[in-house]
Every structure is written in structure tokens, then in C-alpha cells.
Amino acid sequence: MLSSGPRKKNSAKLSSLAFGHSPFAIQSSSAVVVTVNTIAKSKAATSTLAASATVRAVQSPTPSAFSSSSRPTPEKEPPRRKRPASQSELPEGPRAKKQKSKNAAKESSTPRSSRASSIRRIGPPFGSLERPIPRICVTTEDGAVPHVSSEDVVIRVLREQTVPKKTKKGYRAFFRNPSDLNDKSFEPDSLQLPIVEFQYPNHGASERFLLLYPWDKDDYQPVKELMRTLSTIVDCYLTPAQREPFGSLSRNLISIPTEDTRPASPANHGTPSEQSTPLLRILERAYHKHDGPLFIKTMNEVSSRLATLKEEMMENARAWFNANKTDEEAEEGTSSGGVPVKLWKMVLEETYQRSVGPDVDDTKKYRSFSSETYGELNPSFISDIVHRLGLKPGKVFVDLGSGVGNCVFQAALQSGCDAYGIEINHPVASLSFKQKVEFTARLRMWGLTAGKYEVLDGDFCESNEVAEWIRKADVVLVNNYIFNSELNDRLTWRFLDLRDGAKVVVLKPFWPFKRPLTGRTADTPEAVLTNVEKLEYFSDSVSWTKEPGDFYIYTKSSVRPVLVQESRTSSRASSRLSR
Known part of the structure; x- marks a missing residue:
């Protein structure tokens, strides 16, 4: 006969066999296996043996328990302890509601000029603004000009x-x-x-x-x-x-x-x-x-x-x-006018295929992962910028890092604005010069005109022409997706000369969001470019990926940096007096 100690450990495991489909069952702690026919005779002996050994025995089921119509069910498990509710699941008490209302009132009372940069997703969806821009756009000259066929x-x-x-x-x-x-x-x-x-x-x-x-x-x-x-x-x-x-x-x-x-x-x-x-x-x-x-x-x-x-x-x-x-x-939309979308896209495609296409390998001549890495913004991206920021005749568009000049020529043709660009990579800048010549010829062949356009070969951080462009610019585009932090910092100092209300469009933010202004940053570009919008562009909008992404639009503040700092100080003083 087996001892009761070791048997007790396995009693639960062995008793589970009694609830299966097997015609056999465990009757006592002695582990004696018997057939169904002897279950009734051994029932009394089993209970006596279990009492003397202080072992909890499994009560033998009746023969009817193994019929196909009825089977015993295991004992119910004890109810599990409920997981306490998390903080977010608890109902909001009066104290939390009061604090939430207080924070909202404080945020709304803070002057917009004294807030740190914030992200706003505003305006119409990307790509929904594509339509002709009204202007005088038909030339009086003939189309008999030299061109690359x-x-x-x-x-x-x-x-x-x-x-x-x-x-x-x-x-x-x-x-x-x-x-x-x-x-x-x-x-x-x-x-x-x-x-x-x-x-x-x-x-x-x-x-x-x-x-x-x-x-x-x-x-x-x-x-x-x-x-x-x-x-x-x-x-x-x-x-x-x-x-x-x-x-x-x-x-x-x-x-x-x-x-x-x-x-x-x-x-x-x-x-x-x-x-x-x-x-x-x-x-x-x-x-x-x-x-x-x-x-x-x-x-x-x-x-x-x-x-x-x-x-x-x-x-x-x-x-x-x-x-x-x-x-x-x-x-x-009650009047017609401007260059049709299908037309300006055709002119730009013809220009690119004849001037850049044959020498497109020249755009790959750069140091890998450097700030001179070449990447293009596709026409859909620039078209959205043109409409969203209101480019039209009389406005000035500047592209810093203009590559082969695609954005410059598109802005000048689509909107009639004056467009300027500069590129530091010499082989790429040479292609922009070729494209400028062919673009001029294509305009004549189609009987069209564009705003003034110019492309340069040089460093936008050192060029005197860029300094002149910046002072009169309405929109500045910088594809800084792969710029290093040093170049981004040097570039932002150019924006101190921007006119109030001018826009700066970038692919990567210059500074972390919601960073408060301090005395150290009061006289820096960060203080005058406090308003920033974060927007999304569609897939296939840039050349380096087919995935959608984000771009950012900074606005030159109409308040000088010193007044921004004073506004922050005055708001703090008023809050102390209210206490």
C-alpha cells in the first residue's frame, strides 16, 4: 500500500482522470484500479481506508455516470480576483474636473505671441487645391526658337x-x-x-x-x-x-x-x-x-x-x-483663366526630358548621407504649396537648394510669381542652367509666359544674391530633409531678414516643439519663427520614398523678439497679481 504523503500530491492530477471518456476510474488512495462491475462492492472499504489514512478520496460515481447521456462535471473553480481599475478607467472626480477646467482657462488666457511652437493641422487636404491661377499668361511672340527636340x-x-x-x-x-x-x-x-x-x-x-x-x-x-x-x-x-x-x-x-x-x-x-x-x-x-x-x-x-x-x-x-x-x-470658381493644370504639367515634363533626362546620372554625384544629397519634390507637392500659400503674380518664391530647378520653373509657370533658386552641387546646378534655356524655348512653342525665374550655382549661406532674395521673399522653400544640425542652424539666421508674414516651408523642423523661449533665444531665429503648422503630403510626393510624410510651414512673427520676451514676463506678473 502506498503512503499517503506522496499520494496526496498527485491526488488532484489522478482524480482528473475520473472525468474523462475512459471506462476506468480511480477509487482510493491505494491506487487500486478496478472495473466498473466491482465499484459497488469496494465502495465501503474505500471510504473506511480513506478516513484512517486522512486522505481525501474521490467518491465513486454510479455506473449511470458513464452513460453517453450523462457525465459528471468537475468542481467549479473559485472566482478569480478582479483586476483593480486603472487610473484612466476611474470616473473623473470633482477635483480632477476642476483642475482640468483650470488648465484650459490658463491655456486660453496665454497670449499667442508668448507661446512656444505648437503643431497645428489646418487648411484643406493635401492635393485638393490644384486649379489654374488667374493671370495674363499668353505671349505675343512667335514660337520659332531653337530647342532640343x-x-x-x-x-x-x-x-x-x-x-x-x-x-x-x-x-x-x-x-x-x-x-x-x-x-x-x-x-x-x-x-x-x-x-x-x-x-x-x-x-x-x-x-x-x-x-x-x-x-x-x-x-x-x-x-x-x-x-x-x-x-x-x-x-x-x-x-x-x-x-x-x-x-x-x-x-x-x-x-x-x-x-x-x-x-x-x-x-x-x-x-x-x-x-x-x-x-x-x-x-x-x-x-x-x-x-x-x-x-x-x-x-x-x-x-x-x-x-x-x-x-x-x-x-x-x-x-x-x-x-x-x-x-x-x-x-x-465662376470664371476661367490661368494656365490649365494639364498644360503646365506637359510643359514641365517636356523641359525635364530634354535637358535633365539625358544627363540624369549627374544628379547622383554627391557624397552619400551628406547635406548635398540630391532629392526632388514632385509637382503635386509644389502645386499644393503654390495654392496653400497664395503664390501669384507679384509674389516672390525662393528655393534654397533648388537642385535642377524643377520647383523654380513650376512656381513661375503655374502661378506667375517671381521664382529664384540656388544649388551648391555644381553638376546638378549645371543641369538647372540647361533646363532654364529649354524652359524658355518651350514657353514660346506653347505660346505661354511665366514669372521671372533665375537659378544660381553657389552656397545659400554665403551668397549675396540670396540675401537680397530673402528680404523680398513671400515663400521660402528648403528641402532640409537630410541637412545636418550645423547647416540648419546657419540657415535659420538668414530668416531674420524675412518680411513679417513670410512663410518658410521645410521637410524637417528646425527646433523641438513646445520649447519655451528664454533670454538666450530671444534674439535668435527661434523667437521670430514661433508659429508653425505641421501638414501631411500624399504618397509619391517626393523622389526618395513612395510613402506619405509631413512637412512644416513656419511664419515670420510680426512681433519682435524683445516684445515676445516682454509679453512672457508681463503675463507672469499679471498671474502673480491675480493670486
């Missing part, structure tokens, strides 16, 4: 194309001749390359496009750009009656496969003017079927018609784009 960009790449086609670099044929599969005239190595000459809205403005497609879809795509340019002219420069013979293009037109192995479709080279289908639909059909002869023939027909409409297109532009509406009409 689409053909020039592709020819340059073809001349540098020394690697085999298997590496997927350079350009390949996009079109073919369905009537003659042996026709090699649409290949990049043919003696006569496939070229069309396209007409722009202004007098004397035209451009040659090579009908080839890049092996790498991220490279410049001349056919895609040609179709977008045509769509922009039809939508922005023609009346509904003038637009009728052309029709419109579908939204999924630019969906081009990188490889095309489909058999050539039968050719249908009927004269476009003899068909009832609009010209752009015929052009789209040839585009998707890769029918080179039909595409060239239709595009020549389109260009001929546009050439005869140049005078009408410029008249339409003067009537639509030059509408000088008031600020009230602009807010209500």
Missing part, C-alpha cells in the same frame, strides 16, 4: 548604344509594316528612321519625334510623349466644334507592353479624311496594333490640320488663359 534626345542615346540588345538598353522598334513583314524601316538601325513632325500651337513651332520605344520602360518614351502632347493641345486649345474632327483619346492609350509577340494585324490604310471615324481614334487603333504606316499617315493628317488652326488656337488661348478674374471669382 525629341529626335535629338533619342539620337544621342542611339549613338551611345554600344551594348547588345539582350541587355535591354537603348531603343527598339515599336511599329511595323503589316503589309510587308520584311520592312525594316521602323527599326532603330535602319538608314531612314521613322520620324514625324508635329505642330505646336504657336506660330512657327514644330518638333520632330522618332517613333521608337525604349528597352527599359523607365527611360524616355517619345511615342508616349507625342500622344500626350497631342491630347493636351486638343483639350486645351480647341473649341468643341474645332475638336470634333479629331475626337478624343481613351485613358488607357499609354498602356504599352514592353514586349510584343503578337502576329501583325491586316493593314487598313484607308485615307483618314474619307472615314467617319475621328482622327484620334484611327491614330489610337494604329497605336495599339503597332501599324507604322497607318500611324504616320494619320499623324501627318493631324499635324496638317493643326497647322491651319494655329491662329485660332492662339486666339482661344488669349480668351481663355488671359481672363484676369478677381480673387472672389477665383475662390468661387
